Amino acid sequence: MGAVTGLPEVAIAVDGGGSKTDVVALDAAGTILAHARGTGSNPQVAGLPAAMRVIGDAVERVREEAGPHRLVRFGLYLAGLDLPAEIAAFRGALAEAAWAAGVPEDAVVTDYDLSALLEAGTDSPDAVAVVCGTGINAVGRAADGRTARFPALGMISGDWGGGGQLGMQALWHAARAEDGREPASVLTRLVPELFGLATVPEVTEALHFGRIPQRRIAELSPLLFSAARAGEPLALADVVHQADEIVLMATTALRRLELLDAAVPVVLGGGVLAAADPLLLDRIRAGLAVQAPRAHVELVTAPPIVGAVALVLRALGAAPAAVATAREAVELAVQPVAAG
Numbered sequence: 001m002g003a004v005t006g007l008p009e010v011a012i013a014v015d016g017g018g019s020k021t022d023v024v025a026l027d028a029a030g031t032i033l034a035h036a037r038g039t040g041s042n043p044q045v046a047g048l049p050a051a052m053r054v055i056g057d058a059v060e061r062v063r064e065e066a067g068p069h070r071l072v073r074f075g076l077y078l079a080g081l082d083l084p085a086e087i088a089a090f091r092g093a094l095a096e097a098a099w100a101a102g103v104p105e106d107a108v109v110t111d112y113d114l115s116a117l118l119e120a121g122t123d124s125p126d127a128v129a130v131v132c133g134t135g136i137n138a139v140g141r142a143a144d145g146r147t148a149r150f151p152a153l154g155m156i157s158g159d160w161g162g163g164g165q166l167g168m169q170a171l172w173h174a175a176r177a178e179d180g181r182e183p184a185s186v187l188t189r190l191v192p193e194l195f196g197l198a199t200v201p202e203v204t205e206a207l208h209f210g211r212i213p214q215r216r217i218a219e220l221s222p223l224l225f226s227a228a229r230a231g232e233p234l235a236l237a238d239v240v241h242q243a244d245e246i247v248l249m250a251t252t253a254l255r256r257l258e259l260l261d262a263a264v265p266v267v268l269g270g271g272v273l274a275a276a277d278p279l280l281l282d283r284i285r286a287g288l289a290v291q292a293p294r295a296h297v298e299l300v301t302a303p304p305i306v307g308a309v310a311l312v313l314r315a316l317g318a319a320p321a322a323v324a325t326a327r328e329a330v331e332l333a334v335q336p337v338a339a340g
Contacts, residue, residue, distance in 0.1 A: 018134025120307030121267030133270030140253030
């Protein structure tokens with residue numbers, strides 16, 4: 001798309017996670033012109049070509065709905081862009097995408113999704129954010145420009161948790177309870193019910209032969225919390241483990257930034273955390289009270305596209321009132337989804 005004068009200027013914000021992708025078109029006054037949602041666009045999970053197709057389809061839909069315009073800003077915040085090489089590969093693919101044509105290179109921002117979560121949760125220059133959605137990751141920033149990041153490549157980079165792993169734990173306990181390796185569990189009923197099947201072995205076989213996609217394992221995550229609330233000790237141990245990992249990532253980022261003793265927000269987001277399970281959150285707050293006693297939790301239940309929109313508008317030089325208007329409009333228009 002060439003530089004056409006006389007057309008309204010439009011910006012596009014993208015938040016892409018493991019289970020969903022939100023795209024919003026808006027003007028500099030903060031008016032939301034269009035919204036589209038697609039499936040997950042984490043390049044580590046879906047693969048770069050598939051992630052580009054998901055994002056491209058949603059971008060084309062909002063651009064069409066927005067009407068004739070000149071695209072002046074593009075902000076893309078995606079899970080799975082954790083390493084510089086991944087960002088470079090994505091930007092290379094973006095440069096070849098017809099749906100992104102016409103935007104000056106310096107008007108395109110590509111970063112990982114935690115940047116949007118931080119923006120959605122706090123204005124503090126000293127802050128840490130932990131996302132626990134399909135996967136888990138954390139980031140910290142200091143007022144002097146220092147940052148603390150993690151590779152977030154799963155267990156191969158030392159991570160534990162997120163909806164995918166918690167869902168697998170639910171299935172693991174259900175399978176072992178079914179055949180007697182573990183005590184009886186409510187999971188032997190809940191797991192097959194979720195997939196419309198009768199028994200856990202049927203679920204196992206359906207996953208093994210691909211009749212149930214592996215990505216759907218994350219949908220089992222809430223069932224693990226149900227079992228924990230029912231008092232099942234093995235499920236409760238997994239919830240405790242998840243909470244302790246979240247505290248560990250947050251406090252490690254704070255320590256690396258020399259902020260352990262500072263009054264800073266710890267922003268929590270992602271589908272697992274946004275569900276606000278009291279067992280999980282109480283354990284996190286208790287852990288932070290010991291390790292970083294002046295830190296305070298900011299739970300973000302709004303969809304992270306809210307933060308992506310705010311970042312794009314700030315980059316355009318929009319007035320604070322326009323940013324606030326857009327944040328409120330997006331939060332009302334875009335419904336969050338679990339584990340993503």
